[in-house]
Amino acid sequence: MLERTPTLGALLAGTDDWLIVTGLGGAANDVAYLTDFAPRAFTMDGAMGAASTVGLGLALAQPDREVLVVTGDGELLMNVGSLATIALQNPPNFRILVVDNGRYDLTGGQQTATATVTDLEAVARGFGIRRTATVRAEADIPAARQLLQTRGDTSFVLVKVAPGPAAQVRIDRDGSRLRSRFRAYVLEGELR
Amino acid sequence: MSGTEPTWPAEVYRLLRERGVTQFAYVPDAGHRQLIDLAHADPEAHAIPCTTEEEGVGIVAGAHLGGTTGVLLMQSSGVGNTVNFLSLIEHCRFPFLSIVTMRGDYGEQNPWQFAMGRAVEPVFHAMGVMTLRADTPTDAVRTVTAGLDMAEVGGQAVAVLLTQRLLGAKKF
Numbered sequence: 196m197l198e199r200t201p202t203l204g205a206l207l208a209g210t211d212d213w214l215i216v217t218g219l220g221g222a223a224n225d226v227a228y229l230t231d232f233a234p235r236a237f238t239m240d241g242a243m244g245a246a247s248t249v250g251l252g253l254a255l256a257q258p259d260r261e262v263l264v265v266t267g268d269g270e271l272l273m274n275v276g277s278l279a280t281i282a283l284q285n286p287p288n289f290r291i292l293v294v295d296n297g298r299y300d301l302t303g304g305q306q307t308a309t310a311t312v313t314d315l316e317a318v319a320r321g322f323g324i325r326r327t328a329t330v331r332a333e334a335d336i337p338a339a340r341q342l343l344q345t346r347g348d349t350s351f352v353l354v355k356v357a358p359g360p361a362a363q364v365r366i367d368r369d370g371s372r373l374r375s376r377f378r379a380y381v382l383e384g385e386l387r
Numbered sequence: 388m389s390g391t392e393p394t395w396p397a398e399v400y401r402l403l404r405e406r407g408v409t410q411f412a413y414v415p416d417a418g419h420r421q422l423i424d425l426a427h428a429d430p431e432a433h434a435i436p437c438t439t440e441e442e443g444v445g446i447v448a449g450a451h452l453g454g455t456t457g458v459l460l461m462q463s464s465g466v467g468n469t470v471n472f473l474s475l476i477e478h479c480r481f482p483f484l485s486i487v488t489m490r491g492d493y494g495e496q497n498p499w500q501f502a503m504g505r506a507v508e509p510v511f512h513a514m515g516v517m518t519l520r521a522d523t524p525t526d527a528v529r530t531v532t533a534g535l536d537m538a539e540v541g542g543q544a545v546a547v548l549l550t551q552r553l554l555g556a557k558k559f
Contacts, residue, residue: 242472251446253449274439274442277445280438370480
């Protein structure tokens, strides 16, 4: 099975100016590590389930920027109905990347439903997300990267990875600071 | 019906748009019907139906990250669904404005509505959201103005509660 951090790194190659919102846990750690703690990544460490809709509001607000949500299977499952909300809006500058290890890593590695019965790509399609893919092996990465990096209907990529630790980094947990620096990055001279 | 429809929703909509609101996240309620219809008819605004109210909290936060303003329209029953997501607003100090149509208050007949109706203000206050009540049409416009001042200028989290004195108690 694929290892999470290098696989995510390969999928994110060439996205150095994208705005990224992450769910809590491994997604936040991996993205902070892979972007070298850049202000353009808003890494949440709470409000489980919120990443997808924070990304949606951002994508609608910034139609000329590329917006990506990176989250985990457990985080998305907690508010999976948001995929219907997103499919209805269908912003062309928006995509969701789910790192699916089939586990709730932060709480002791208990299995999520995706470890056995639930297929989140099928769920996304069922909710109306038109462009979707699943990455299970190295060979799937180029097509998935192409899907993510091409504008069109909102896209959704599920990456099946082996259970195992995310990047071992200490993310900034001061949400107010993360919000301020993210906005300063996005709005540059527009902030008065 | 149109001859008897109240005019305050259109005034509130105009006010929100003038003050820069571009995203209207909502879970439907009869009391928000006109606002929702106006948002859908407005090519310059995004009307965003949500499957649950907590999504609207995420959307309002995301809109702010992107330099615009969102508002969450919901009924009081939905306030309970927003609780954990309000920790995002509180912890990150996002400005936040919600307009809430009340059930379970003045003149309510459906006993299922009272528990959440009574819990609305304690829940908001526990999560750091200030509440402003509006009981009359004049109040509605004035109170939304106050809410915008507090949220968009003052950077606070505010919910405007449109009470059943204003909306009338429903028969269902």
